[in-house]
Amino acid sequence: MAKLNMLEKQSKNSKKSKITQSIPLIKFFTPSVDQIRNEVAGIDRCYTSQTDIVGEGVQNSIDEILSCIRNMTLKTGECTIKINAKEREISIIDNGYGLGNNATEVSNLLQQFSTNKLTDVMTVGENGIATIFLMFSTNKFILVTGNGTTKTTVTAEGLRDWKESKNVKDININFSESESDFIGTELLLGELSVDQPLFNLTYQQLVYLLRTKTFIGYTRAIWEKEDKVNNKVKVNFSFIDKLGNQYPSSSKNQSIKFGYMMPYEGIAAIHYEEELKDKKGLTEQEKREILNNKVVYSEKTLTSEKDQRNIHILACIVPNRDYWNKRSVELGLCNEQDLENETFMENFDYCLMGSSIVLSAKGMPTTIELKRPRNVGAAGYWDNLFILIEDPSLRFDIGRKSIIEDLSKNYIQEYNRILKDIFNEFAKNVFPFLKEEEKFDKKIAFEEARGRLDNLGVAGLPIIKEPSDQEAHVNDLFIVLLSKNIITNLDILRTGYRDKYDKLAVADGVKDIVIELKTSVDKILRNFNNATKQYPDIDYIVCWDVSKKEKQKFKIKGLDLKENIIYKTSFSERTEFRHSASHVITADFIKPIYVIDLKVIVEDLKND
Structure with a gap:
């Protein structure tokens, strides 16, 4: 204050100030119409999934039902979902014990960031904005909720239009209260947008x-x-499409299963732990007979090393990548023609089965998918895998698009370690036996x-064709060139050292070297990336046909693949083994790796 007085004295025109307005804190922070509209628009941007409009309503309903069952105030829960594409309406009805004891409590719960779920660690909802999203997605909002003594009805019209306009006119949200023995909650979302994607789907896709x-x-x-809750919840679902057709056609057959739809639901599948892993002494042929063209699934519960929480994993391995499309057709999610239709696939691929790694929390699956871990062998098999991770400790951002940032890095690192372990186990025990050996x-x-491969074209060599994509073919040619003294000054000591490196050898009679065989030299980069082989360990790579494209791949990785200036075309002058290397891989401050391109040697033989 002394400083303020000093500033006032420095001003010639300074007059004593007085308070002209006093605004209560709550009123000061009360948003304007534009601010409310901006906040609603911000909430809308948080919900990006095509299923959010029904998913958020369902979540509130199932949360209430499960809470009542756990509290033993309800023996059997029932949730009824109706989607009417022709009338642009969605209704969700449940028999839980309502949202509040009176209109005032219901009003408080409908306001932004208000929730009554914070004290219940089992419920999914936690941020209190889902109802705001639902209300402003519709021009006809009706909510009826009762606890057996009091029924509260909430109605509002024109909220979606108001959100999308610049109209400053206020809109009333009406609350009425009456005595009633009604128990449950009924939600109607009417006059939804004509662009609502759910209205373009089929009954099977919606299920x-x-x-x-x-x-x-x-x-x-x-x-x-031991969790029998799923047997205590009944779900009914009906759908009317844009043409007015009703599915299912009979009102007596509207029940759908409460529980996750597995990729193998309704078909014979192999339980990995029970039918394979725990069976000792199976031969490869017996494994192949068990797994041939079968779907394999594994259920694991792991304990986190960091905080001792349980992490549940469901992994499903299908015999081939075509399985996802075939299964989607079998379930009526699409037909064969749809799979060839680019427009269909662009708009409706989220309705089809496929390979993914999906997160679930507190029993509810999300639309969040994890990226596949990098640096694993046999990476192509990821397309055969579906993995569901249930972690009750997960917390998400508004709209459940991603894990909240303070948990994201640690959790994803932990998941990646788990996923790599699972993948490597399946790569060893399942993937090789999924298909029957071709006759x-x-x-x-x-x-x-x-007919498929070019002739090698070198007289005197007992190999007719050029190497294809088989390392064994490269090995055969390499050994022949050694035996013919075309490649000299090398003695093979051991092949397949501990299944890690291809050959241990002695060069020039004195130097111990490690040799790797590759159909193309750039394949060693994959080994470096996934740490299955180490750059410092390797001295030579034997391959077929080094190309400019491969040189560029090494350059991207900070390595230089270039011609070896000491390579000589005259075989008689090669006094050291490294003289057989046509190329060399170099980088700053590390030793080189010499590359023997067998095609260069073969071409030299043709020219001699």
Whole structure:
């Protein structure tokens, strides 16, 4: 204050100030119409999934039902979902014990960031904005909720239009209260946008989404077998399409399963732990007979090393990548023509089965998918995998688009370690046996071998064809060139050292070296990336046909793949083994790796 007085004295025109307005704190922070509209628009931007409009309503309903069952105030829960594309309406009805005891409590709960779920660690909802999103997505909002003694009805019209306009006119949200023995909650979202994507779907697609992207796909019972809650919840679903056709046609057959729709639901599948892992002494042929063209699934509950929480994992391995499309057709999610239609796939691929890594929390699946871990061998098999991770400790941002930032890095690192372990176990025990060994047709095999590959074209070499994509073929040619003294000053000591490196050898009679065989030299980069092989350990790489494209790949990785200036075309002058190397890989401050391109040597033989 002394400083303020000093400033006032320095001003010649200074007069004693007086308070002209006093604004209460709550009123000061009360938003204007434009601010409310901006806040609603911000909430809208948080909800980006095509299923949010039904998913958020379902979540509130199932949360209430499960809470009542756990509190033993309800024996059997029931949730009824109706989607009417022709009238642009969605209704969700449940028999839980309502949202509040009176209109005042209901009014408080409908306001932004208000929730009554913070004290219940089992409920999914936690940020209190889902109802705001639902209200402003509709021009006809009706909510009826009762606890057996009091029924509260909430109505509002024109909220979506108001949100999208610049109209400053206020809109009333009406609350009425009456004595009633009604128990439950009925939500009607009417006059939704004509662009609502759910209205363009089929009945089968909607059932699939409800059971994989919303709380109807209850996941806890997958791992917690003692959790019988899923048997105490009945779900009814009906759909009227844009033409007025009703599905299912009979009102007596509207029940759908409360629980996650597994990729193998309704078909014979192999339980990995029970039918394979715990069976000791199976031969490879016996494994192949068990797994041939079968879907394999694994259920694990792991304990986090960091905080001792349980992390549940469901992993499903399908025999081939075509399985996802075939299964989608079988379930009526699409037809064969749809799969070839680019427009269909662009707009409706989220309705089809496929390979993914999906997160679930507190029993509710989300639309959040994790990226596949990098640096694993046999990476192509990821397309055969579906993995569901249930972590009850997960917390998400508004709209559940991602894990909240303070948890994201640590959790994803932990998940990646788990996923790599699972993948590597399956790579060893499952992937090699999924397909039946193809029957050998001798005539066809020889026709393919003679016609598919170019002739090597070197007289005196007992190898007819150039190496293809088989390292064994590269190895055969390498050994022949050694035996013919075309590649000299090398003695093979051991092949396949501990299944890590291809050959241990002695060069020039004194130097111990490690040799790797590759069909193309750039394949060593994959080994470096996934740390299955170490750059400092390797001295030589033997391959077929180094190209400019491969040189560019090394350059991207900070390595230089270039011609070896000491390579000599005259075989008689090669006094050291490294003289057989046509190329060399170099980088700053590390030793080189020499590359023997067998094609260069073969071309030299042709020219001599």
